[in-house]
Amino acid sequence: MNLAEGVQIVSFGLLSVMMIGAALGVVLFSSIVYSAFLLGGVFISIAGLYLLLNADFVSAAQILIYVGAVNVLILFAIMLVNKREDFTPIRNRWIRQGSTGLVCVGLFALLGTMVVRTPWALSSLPHSLESTIVQLGEHFFSDFLLPFELVSVLLLMAMVGAIILARREYIPEEIVSELAQTKALTLQERPRELLTVGTESTKLPVDTNT
Structure with missing residues (x-):
């Protein structure tokens, strides 16, 4: 094993750990903002794996489209909605959690078996640098x-x-007629007090509409 292969193996391990950790954070974090940021970390890790496979165009498209567009759109939607809602207790919640865990474990076992049994043989053809x-x-x-x-x-x-x-x-036309019929709402002024010439004073309200 030369230096280049060692760097590739170490980079693959770091990117894999980063991707798996960020994916678990997306699922397990209760804050949706943190989940959205960690989803960007998952996309960046996948782009790094594409780069290790010499797929530079797919890696750049991954960053530009998923990180620069999809993830930013998700963050904008979360920030603009800004709705805080606590989780309400659900009856028989453990059944849903157990079924979800079984599905995840089954998918992981299926993908792991496929990865282990697939012959990942290196090609003996000369590699093109194009x-x-x-x-x-x-x-x-x-x-x-x-x-x-x-x-x-x-x-x-x-x-x-x-x-x-x-x-x-x-x-x-219905909206136009409704707008024409509505009047601007104004605050009613406080009635003023008028004093008459003499010893006694009378309080007369003043009509503010005139």
Whole structure:
């Protein structure tokens, strides 16, 4: 084992521990804000694993899309809602927790068995030093040109549909009539006291509307 392989093994171990710890924090923390921040740590760890596999484009897309867009959107939604709600006790809660634990253990055992029994043999072919971005670009504009263009048209249709749903070209007549009938609310002034010429004083309210 040379130095490069040792660095890769150590980096893989650190990223794996970081990803598993952050994932457990997302599930176990009671604060949703902390869970959202730890979810960003999970995404960054996955991007580091992609980088160790020489998938630089997938790693950059992981950081830009999931960390820079999805995780930030989740944090904005949490901060804007800002709703604090305590957990209410649920009857027979241990049944739900037990079933959830069994499902998680079953999935972990299934994935672990798959990882152990899969022959992870290294390829004896000479490794190409060409960037994956160049290879993806060649495949996108040669072999997969039609699906790539169809996805672009689909995204354009979704954007046009969102714009049409968000547009408000007119205001219904019912809303206009309701706005015309409503009056501005004003605070009523305190009646003033008027003094007459003489020894006795009378208190007359003044009409503030005139």
